[in-house]
Amino acid sequence: MVEKLAIEGGPPIRKEPWPRRSQFDEKELKAVINVMKNAIEGTGSLWRRGGRECIRFEREFAEFFNVKYAVAVSSGTAAIHTALASLRLNPGYEVITSPITDVGTITPIIYQNLIPVFADVDPETMNITPESIEEKITDKTRVIIPVHLWGAPCDMDPIMEIAEKHELTIIEDCAQAHGATYKGKYVGTIGDMGSFSLMAGKHITTGGEGGAIITNNENYYQNVMIFSRSRYSPWATIRFDIDYPVLNYRLTELQAAVGLVQLKKLPQIISKRRRLCMKLAKLISDLETVSFPKILNNTEPSFWFLPLFVNLEKITVSLDKFVDALQGEGIPCGARYTVAPMYEYRFIKQRNTYGYSKCPWTCPYYGQEINYHDSCPNAKKALDRVITLPIHESCSEKEIEDIALALEKIEAHYLAR
Numbered sequence: 001m002v003e004k005l006a007i008e009g010g011p012p013i014r015k016e017p018w019p020r021r022s023q024f025d026e027k028e029l030k031a032v033i034n035v036m037k038n039a040i041e042g043t044g045s046l047w048r049r050g051g052r053e054c055i056r057f058e059r060e061f062a063e064f065f066n067v068k069y070a071v072a073v074s075s076g077t078a079a080i081h082t083a084l085a086s087l088r089l090n091p092g093y094e095v096i097t098s099p100i101t102d103v104g105t106i107t108p109i110i111y112q113n114l115i116p117v118f119a120d121v122d123p124e125t126m127n128i129t130p131e132s133i134e135e136k137i138t139d140k141t142r143v144i145i146p147v148h149l150w151g152a153p154c155d156m157d158p159i160m161e162i163a164e165k166h167e168l169t170i171i172e173d174c175a176q177a178h179g180a181t182y183k184g185k186y187v188g189t190i191g192d193m194g195s196f197s198l199m200a201g202k203h204i205t206t207g208g209e210g211g212a213i214i215t216n217n218e219n220y221y222q223n224v225m226i227f228s229r230s231r232y233s234p235w236a237t238i239r240f241d242i243d244y245p246v247l248n249y250r251l252t253e254l255q256a257a258v259g260l261v262q263l264k265k266l267p268q269i270i271s272k273r274r275r276l277c278m279k280l281a282k283l284i285s286d287l288e289t290v291s292f293p294k295i296l297n298n299t300e301p302s303f304w305f306l307p308l309f310v311n312l313e314k315i316t317v318s319l320d321k322f323v324d325a326l327q328g329e330g331i332p333c334g335a336r337y338t339v340a341p342m343y344e345y346r347f348i349k350q351r352n353t354y355g356y357s358k359c360p361w362t363c364p365y366y367g368q369e370i371n372y373h374d375s376c377p378n379a380k381k382a383l384d385r386v387i388t389l390p391i392h393e394s395c396s397e398k399e400i401e402d403i404a405l406a407l408e409k410i411e412a413h414y415l416a417r
């Protein structure tokens, strides 16, 4: 006899609250106090100019990824914007990226007066495919931004081949993929530049908000420094002239001090998340109503969140009802990741940008029309059946077993027979 679902008045699988992420300890506290003390005593600064923490953070971030350069910036959005701006492209060129991502991947493209173009995804990973990227290439394409969604690496070898063939620049959006590997290489080190978000919800944070760009290319590095550090970069100071409009996307010394401590915690965070998510993969492998996402050969995701795909044709209820039932059993989860593919968001559909101009789409350098309608059917299909689970490093085996038990219980009620 199967027990009643909690949403129908039965006892839930789990009564205790979901564990809170315990991200910080005395080490971050000490680091912040130290920077503040130095600022009070006049031996340090809160501002990166005159301080040591941002420079140390950049050095250690670059060492972690084994690249020549890292630049700390104020957010993941700022990192994408800075990486794009460092290319010094004319307006009206196209940037191919993912329709399933945070808006922080897309708005910098628009702010650089470039045209976002959306490649379709593999519905079992939600990452853009090399085949779809190739289909979307035109004589206007200059950049590809592969997004390693939920910490799962995109298929980078064929993407790099496409980039080489068409002379395109690759900016890897690793905002959700700190420490994920593709054929033994960290994502972010395969393309021309890697961009990271370091806001509080990510694997590690620089004290609430932050971001970083990594590269081995000196020219990009210099432009990244000039654009994001404004007039305080070694190559452009307030006393001299400025070659092009730059922004202030600088990180503070307090943030960098937190980031330095957090960086040391990253390997354990990744390995714990991997262990827990792969345990769940095993526990639910016989279920018919849900599927674990596909993991490409020779890749190791870093699991920012865990997507599961609900097999809609095998259940007797809607996705939302399925999620209600799972939440009822005490498992926090969400239906869908973004409400729709990015091109269905109002600001893109209505070309709502600078006043009434509809730039960059009306930019004379572009001189053509783009129709996004239904351009990524697999993205839509994936979003209509995905649920997201917040499995993090403060979870234990118990949480994973509870998720599996709750999914089994729900399957017993909702499996279409």
Ligand SMILES: Cc1ncc(COP(=O)(O)O)c(C=O)c1O
Pocket (backbone or CB within 6 Å): 075, 076, 077, 078, 101, 102, 103, 104, 105, 147, 173, 174, 175, 176, 197, 198, 199, 210, 211
């Ligand atoms: C894939 C992706 N790109 C970019 C961003 C933007 O990062 P931030 O929120 O730090 O600006 C995020 C943030 O969640 C993201 O997930």
